[in-house]
Amino acid sequence: MPTPVRSEYQFWVTWASRASVATASVLIVAKLVAWFYSGSASMLASLTDSLMDAAASLINLMALRLAIQPADDNHRFGHGKAEPLATLAQAGFILGSSFLLVFHGVDRILKPAALSHSGIGIWVSVFAIVLTLGLLYVQRHAVKVTGSTAIAADALHYRSDLLLNLAVLIALVLASKGFWWADGVFSVLIALYIGYGAVTLGYEAVQLLLDREAEPEVRQQVEQLTLEDRRVLGLHDLRTRRSGHVLFVQLHIELESDISLRDAHDIADAVEQRIRAALPDSDVIVHQDPQSVVATAPG
Structure with a gap:
C-alpha cells in the first residue's frame, strides 16, 4: 500500500468523511419516514444501522481531523493512532446495533404482522442503494489514494449497507406478497452480517494499535532500496509500523569497519532519502553497524 503525501491524504480523508456524514444524515431522515409508515422490522434494522453509521462517521470525522495534525511536543510520533481508535469505536457501535437487531428480528418472527405502506419502504430502499453506491465510489478512491484504515472501515459499513438495503428491498417485496415472516428473518440475517463485519473491523484496529x-x-x-548502494553490505533488525498515514521504518545497515564516520553517515543518509522518496511521508531511522561487529555478535 503506497504512503500518501500529507496534503493529498488530508484532502481525501476529510472529503470522504464529510460525504459519509452527509449520506448517513439523508438516509436517516428517509428511513425514519419509511419505517413510520410501514412498521417494517427490516426497515427499522436499516434505520438503526444508519444511525450507527452517522455516529461512527462523526467519530471518524473528529478522529481524522486529529490524525492529520502534525507531531507536537507532547506527541512526538504524531496523532495517527486516532485512526484505529476511531475504527475500534465504530466496531463497538456496529456490534451493539447488531445485537439489538437480532432481538427485534426474532420478536417479529415470533409475532409476525402485516406491513402497511410497504411501497414507501421499497422506494426508500432503492434511493438508499443509489446514494450508497455514490458514496462508495468516493470512499474507494479515498482509500486507494490514502490507505486510511478509518475510511476503509467506513467503506465497509456502507458496503454492508448496500447489501442491507438490498435485503430490506427483498424483504419488503416478499412481505407485500403475504410472506410476513420474511421481514423478521431478513432483519436477523442483516444483523448477523453486520456483527461479523464489526468483529473484523475491531480485529484490524487492534492490530494497528499493537503496531503490527x-x-x-x-x-x-x-530492503531493496537499502541494498541499492553496494557499500551497504547487509541489513538487519528491520522494523516497521503504521500510525495513520505515516509509515515508521527503523533498520540497521552493515558497513565496512574501516570507513570514516563521515562516510558512514553519508551512506545512511542516502538510504533514508531513497526510502522517503519511494514511500512519501515516511519516518525513517537508519543505524550503522561495522560488519565485523555484526559477524562476531552472539546468536
Missing part, C-alpha cells in the same frame, strides 16, 4: 508490521511487499521494498 507493514505489509510484506513494503518491507521487501525497503
Whole structure:
C-alpha cells in the first residue's frame, strides 16, 4: 500500500468523511419516514444501522481531523493512532446495533404482522442503494489514494449497507406478497452480517494499535532500496509500523569497519532519502553497524 503525501491524504480523508456524514444524515431522515409508515422490522434494522453509521462517521470525522495534525511536543510520533481508535469505536457501535437487531428480528418472527405502506419502504430502499453506491465510489478512491484504515472501515459499513438495503428491498417485496415472516428473518440475517463485519473491523484496529508490521511487499521494498548502494553490505533488525498515514521504518545497515564516520553517515543518509522518496511521508531511522561487529555478535 503506497504512503500518501500529507496534503493529498488530508484532502481525501476529510472529503470522504464529510460525504459519509452527509449520506448517513439523508438516509436517516428517509428511513425514519419509511419505517413510520410501514412498521417494517427490516426497515427499522436499516434505520438503526444508519444511525450507527452517522455516529461512527462523526467519530471518524473528529478522529481524522486529529490524525492529520502534525507531531507536537507532547506527541512526538504524531496523532495517527486516532485512526484505529476511531475504527475500534465504530466496531463497538456496529456490534451493539447488531445485537439489538437480532432481538427485534426474532420478536417479529415470533409475532409476525402485516406491513402497511410497504411501497414507501421499497422506494426508500432503492434511493438508499443509489446514494450508497455514490458514496462508495468516493470512499474507494479515498482509500486507494490514502490507505486510511478509518475510511476503509467506513467503506465497509456502507458496503454492508448496500447489501442491507438490498435485503430490506427483498424483504419488503416478499412481505407485500403475504410472506410476513420474511421481514423478521431478513432483519436477523442483516444483523448477523453486520456483527461479523464489526468483529473484523475491531480485529484490524487492534492490530494497528499493537503496531503490527507493514505489509510484506513494503518491507521487501525497503530492503531493496537499502541494498541499492553496494557499500551497504547487509541489513538487519528491520522494523516497521503504521500510525495513520505515516509509515515508521527503523533498520540497521552493515558497513565496512574501516570507513570514516563521515562516510558512514553519508551512506545512511542516502538510504533514508531513497526510502522517503519511494514511500512519501515516511519516518525513517537508519543505524550503522561495522560488519565485523555484526559477524562476531552472539546468536
